[in-house]
Amino acid sequence: MPITTGRSYLAIPGPSVSPERVLNAMHRTAPNIYEGEIVDMVRELIPDLLRVAETRQNVAIYIANGHGAWEAANCNMFSRGDRALLAATGRFGHGWAEWLQRVGVAVDIIDFGKASPADPQRIADALRADTGHDIKAVLVTHVDTASSARNDIPAIRAAIDSTGHPALLAVDAIASLGCDELRMDDWGIDVLVGASQKGLMLPPGLGFIWFSEKALEVSQRADLATPYWDWKPRGTGTEFWQYFGGTAPTHHLWGLRESLTMILDEExxxxxxxxxxxxxxxxxxxxxxxxxxxxxxxxxxxxxxxxxxxxxxxxxxxxxxxxxxxxxxxxxxxxxxxxxxxxxxxxxxxxxxxxxxxxxxxxxxxxxxxxxxxxxxxxxxxxxxxxxxxxxxxxxxx
Missing domain, CATH: 3.90.1150.10 (Aspartate Aminotransferase, domain 1)
Known part of the structure; x- marks a missing residue:
């Protein structure tokens, strides 16, 4: 007979187990979204979101899953017809490339297979061949959730720098944020993509983009940045509603406050x-x-x-x-x-x-x-x- 008593355990790579205290923090009535407690809490939350990515730059919060966070990154880095270089080390590398192609970005894929990390030298070689600097960004997963391959981001940054190429470095950290060592500023990452349902210990529903000042400048010219996906008001705006493109994801934010406290201040x-x-x-x-x-x-x-x-x-x-x-x-x-x-x-x-x-x-x-x-x-x-x-x-x- 199947065992039906006791707690079940979801040992899949996301959504991960949410702590009871995070769920309890979310279990409350909706707050006033125009002033007061939630507004003050989010203003204090933003610096901790920067801390968890080891950055002093900018962060945007989206009501979205990881795929939505991909789209946010794509829309702010590129214009239709631009070109990207993507190092694929598993299914999610190819998935990111497919989403880029669907919005009109040409993608040069270097496929490193399903069981090994990217070779930084091959990335450098591809950038050196791009003498016209048509490639606007190099994209790579930190940890591919399907293959479990982890890429050496500092080595990839060094390879890009060795060529003198101006391309942004964009990293999908959805599976690694809050799990693997990750240092956005020290590693020279321009765009970092994350989501709530893995290392951050929340239910699915929040996507995050951390972006450098260089990436912010590039986004001024990106014609794919629609009003909702545009990270500029979310990351640099002054009004509370601008952080979320409208109504805030209030209950997820209460849970995020609790999870960041656990990660940053307690453990x-x-x-x-x-x-x-x-x-x-x-x-x-x-x-x-x-x-x-x-x-x-x-x-x-x-x-x-x-x-x-x-x-x-x-x-x-x-x-x-x-x-x-x-x-x-x-x-x-x-x-x-x-x-x-x-x-x-x-x-x-x-x-x-x-x-x-x-x-x-x-x-x-x-x-x-x-x-x-x-x-x-x-x-x-x-x-x-x-x-x-x-x-x-x-x-x-x-």
């Missing part, structure tokens, strides 16, 4: 990064053990090129799909699908899964997921190497 951002690193290491250690003598494997071979928020892996022969179904029915644990690794109609689609370990997650939650995964492998007769739980425990222990 501390460096400690948040370290917690995610340790939990990711536990997941990797378990997969390394399961893979001994079997075909179970992590998607990204080099630990230095893996994100700390999500792990993509393969259990061939349909094992990943079978394990996901068993865990949901028998253990109350939901793992992520192998998004972008194969088409849903292809048999290989059932060979991939993802484990989310982002946001409001701790040691017992991650070790519990790994223990139930091992139980599922035993129940389903999936061949796996020994010692995974011991290895995971050792990774988080120190």
């Amino acid at each position: 501390g951002l460096p400690q948040v990064w370290e917690r995610h690193r340790r939990l990711a290491s536990a997941v990797w250690a378990a997969f390394d053990a399961w893979g001994q003598g079997t075909n179970i494997a992590l998607n990204v071979a080099d630990p230095a090129s893996r994100g700390w928020s999500v792990t993509s892996a393969t259990i061939p022969g349909g094992g990943a799909g079978a394990l996901r179904r068993w865990l949901e029915a028998e253990a109350g644990v939901t793992l992520g699908i192998g998004l972008g690794m194969a088409l849903p109609a292809e048999p290989a689609y059932q060979d991939f899964l993802r484990v989310g370990h982002m946001g409001h997650v701790n040691m017992h939650m991650t070790l519990g997921v790994l223990a139930t995964m091992e139980a599922g492998m035993q129940a389903l007769g999936i061949a796996h190497g020994p010692g995974a739980l011991e290895a995971a425990a050792g990774a988080v222990a120190g």
